[in-house]
Amino acid sequence: MVPEPIRAEVTALAGRLQGRWPFRAALQAFGDELADPSADKVVVALALAREQRVRQLGEMLSALARSTREQVGMRLRVDTERAKARASARFITLFSLAMVGLLLVFSRGYLEPFGTAFGQLVLLLVGGVFAGAFWWMQAMQRERAPVR
Numbered sequence: 001m002v003p004e005p006i007r008a009e010v011t012a013l014a015g016r017l018q019g020r021w022p023f024r025a026a027l028q029a030f031g032d033e034l035a036d037p038s039a040d041k042v043v044v045a046l047a048l049a050r051e052q053r054v055r056q057l058g059e060m061l062s063a064l065a066r067s068t069r070e071q072v073g074m075r076l077r078v079d080t081e082r083a084k085a086r087a088s089a090r091f092i093t094l095f096s097l098a099m100v101g102l103l104l105v106f107s108r109g110y111l112e113p114f115g116t117a118f119g120q121l122v123l124l125l126v127g128g129v130f131a132g133a134f135w136w137m138q139a140m141q142r143e144r145a146p147v148r
Helices: 004-018 023-034 037-052 057-106 108-115 117-141
Strands: none
Touching: 004 023, 023 037, 037 057, 057 108, 057 117, 108 117
């Protein structure tokens, strides 16, 4: 039974093979449709097994499965850490906005220096640093497409 996430691609591969596509071309199209480095490894293993009559195909695929499980575990850990970083950034943003709101309501005198031209420049600088830090955090957390 084919797992749901790749059922359409596997069905297309079966159709190509039944349609007399060259084996390597059908596998390459399959790999391109999946567009995943782990799938590329399986495609290469199958192509090598077919072309070079590899006898340990089961062992090779088992090793690939172990490697893929380890990579998935690593991706899950990375996603967990990214979620923690996003939660921290959200907390810092909300805390900072709450502090500004409290200062506006309860301590306007504290904010008087920002009413001058120099104060506005400092406020702009602090806001720019704050925005830059959040942009940088977002850039670091962006998931990059894996190299195939």
